[in-house]
Amino acid sequence: MSYYLALIGTTDNPIYEAEMGTYRQGGDGVPKFSAEMKELNPFIVHAAIDIVEDVQWRSNSLYLKAVDEFYGYYISAFVTPGNIKFLLLHETKNDESIRQFFNDVNDLYVKTVLNPFYNVNDPITSAVFDLKVKQLGKKYL
Amino acid sequence: MNKGIKASSDDIWKNRVDKVNAELFTLTYGSVVAQLVRDFKNDYQKVNQQLEKMGYNIGIRLVEDFLAKTGTGRCQSFKDTAEVVSKVGFKVFLNVTPQVTNWTSDGKTFSLILDENPLAEFVELPDDERAKKELWYSNVLTGVLKGALEMVQLEVDVNFVSDVLRGDDRTELRLQLIRFLKDEMPAGED
Numbered sequence: 533m534s535y536y537l538a539l540i541g542t543t544d545n546p547i548y549e550a551e552m553g554t555y556r557q558g559g560d561g562v563p564k565f566s567a568e569m570k571e572l573n574p575f576i577v578h579a580a581i582d583i584v585e586d587v588q589w590r591s592n593s594l595y596l597k598a599v600d601e602f603y604g605y606y607i608s609a610f611v612t613p614g615n616i617k618f619l620l621l622h623e624t625k626n627d628e629s630i631r632q633f634f635n636d637v638n639d640l641y642v643k644t645v646l647n648p649f650y651n652v653n654d655p656i657t658s659a660v661f662d663l664k665v666k667q668l669g670k671k672y673l
Numbered sequence: 674m675n676k677g678i679k680a681s682s683d684d685i686w687k688n689r690v691d692k693v694n695a696e697l698f699t700l701t702y703g704s705v706v707a708q709l710v711r712d713f714k715n716d717y718q719k720v721n722q723q724l725e726k727m728g729y730n731i732g733i734r735l736v737e738d739f740l741a742k743t744g745t746g747r748c749q750s751f752k753d754t755a756e757v758v759s760k761v762g763f764k765v766f767l768n769v770t771p772q773v774t775n776w777t778s779d780g781k782t783f784s785l786i787l788d789e790n791p792l793a794e795f796v797e798l799p800d801d802e803r804a805k806k807e808l809w810y811s812n813v814l815t816g817v818l819k820g821a822l823e824m825v826q827l828e829v830d831v832n833f834v835s836d837v838l839r840g841d842d843r844t845e846l847r848l849q850l851i852r853f854l855k856d857e858m859p860a861g862e863d
Contacts, residue, residue, distance in 0.1 A: 646696065646795040648703025649710070658797055 534563040535673050536573040536621040537665070539641070541653035542614070544581060548656040549574070552669040561670060576600075577619045580607040584617055594638070595631045610634035612641065614652065622673075633672040640664050678756065682743065682764040689742055690765060699794045706810060710799070717807035724809070728816020736821035739765065751850050752776075754827065755783050758818065758848075767791050771846070787844040790837070798838050805840065809833040814846065826854040 533556070539548040551563035551573075565573065580600040587596050588611045600607040608630050610618040618634055618641075644650055644661055656662075706724065713719040739745070743761055748754045755773045764770050769791065775784035792811045798804040809815075815831040822829045830849040835841035 643795055646700065646703075647797050648700065648707040648795075649797065649799045657800055660797065 533559065533623050533673075534565050535669065536563075536565070536577065537637075537669075538574065538577045538619045539637075539656065540578075540581060540617040540619060542616065543653060544578075545653060546574070546655075547616070547653060548661070548665075550662065550665055550669075552666060552673060554673055555670050556673075573621055576602045576605060577607060577621055580609065580619060581617065584609045584611065584619070595634055597627050597631075598625060608634075610638065612638060614645075616641065616652075629672045633668055636668045636672070637665060640668075678760050679764075682761045685743055685761075685765050686768055695791065695794070699791065699796075702792050702813070703796060710808075715799075715801070715803070717804060721807075721809050721812045724812035725816035725819070728813035728818075729820035730816075731813070732817040732820020732822075733824050735766070735817060736824045739821065751780060751827075754822070755785075755848070758822075759785060762821070775847075782847065782849040784834070785846040785848065787846065790844050793836075793838055793844075796838060805838075809836060810838050811836065811844070818846070818848065823854070826856075828852050828854055 533554040535552045535554070537548075537550045537552065538546055541547045551565065551570075553559055553561045553563040555561050579602075583599045584596065587599050587609070594610055594612065596609040596611065598606040599609045604623065606622050606625060608620045608622065608627075612618070618637055620630060620634070622630070640661060644656055644658065645652065647658075650656075705727075706720070709720045709723055710717070713723070739762060743765060745757055745761060748757060759771050759773050763785075769787065769789050771785040771787045773783055774786060776782070790811060792813070796810060798808060798810065812833065815833065818831045819829060828851040830851055832847050833845070834847050835843060835845045837844050
């Protein structure tokens with residue numbers, strides 16, 4: 533199983549993306565998207581932004597569960613209070629662990645925002661952030 | 674004597690110091706540095722200088738508050754001074770106690786190792802190559818030490834030699850005693 537995570541800024545600009553594989557069921561943590569899917573991932577995820585913007589006002593929680601589906605791929609969303617969208621493309625439904633994953637990514641994102649040299653909507657280039665997100669992927673996905 | 678210093682500075686920290694939220698403090702300092710970096714258009718040498726200057730102005734005032742709060746007497750030697758700076762000064766104002774080490778044999782130069790740096794929480798330096806080589810993010814501390822010690826007749830030279838923010842394995846400040854000042858007019862008074 534493979535996962536594709538994108539963080540989307542307030543002007544619908546991508547600020548971070550990562551592909552992750554699962555470590556569950558003997559997985560080795562390497563994403564196994566086909567070459568075709570690799571190119572499609574950002575499109576599918578970005579297509580879901582409209583739906584997220586619809587759903588986010590109808591829900592009280594930050595975590596919006598699976599908002600969209602595309603030929604067997606689900607897109608789950610999380611919107612921070614500052615309107616940064618976390619979108620995760622995944623193959624099986626697993627609301628609870630994805631919720632925990634998003635919550636922890638949100639903690640990391642908050643720490644990034646607290647860095648005085650980081651401006652909102654800038655791409656996140658920190659290697660530490662990248663590493664920690666991947667550790668969270670290993671823990672929850 | 675050391676135990677006495679530690680106990681009383683713990684007590685002062687607990688009872689006589691007004692506290693401020695840690696994130697507020699860190700972010701305030703962070704936005705000052707970030708703004709300086711923008712104002713000087715990423716000229717990190719100038720940012721370092723400016724931070725030191727700001728620190729100096731803090732230090733020459735802060736030392737009065739420090740003496741009033743702690744009632745510290747005159748130090749017998751520069752070694753005493755080092756202990757007081759670490760165990761009382763840093764403790765009372767930042768609630769950390771840097772280690773005092775690496776004395777030179779003439780007893781005029783030592784290092785302060787900051788295991789924790791409340792100024793630099795959450796911070797990652799900009800990744801433009803130069804920042805990690807040139808910017809001393811917490812350089813305000815060098816100014817504070819210089820200013821404060823100058824007001825008690827110690828002319829010192831203070832520099833950062835390493836910083837965990839740059840990827841070093843510890844944050845180290847080097848203090849060198851230049852001379853004891855006789856009763857002179859403070860710099861900048863004329």
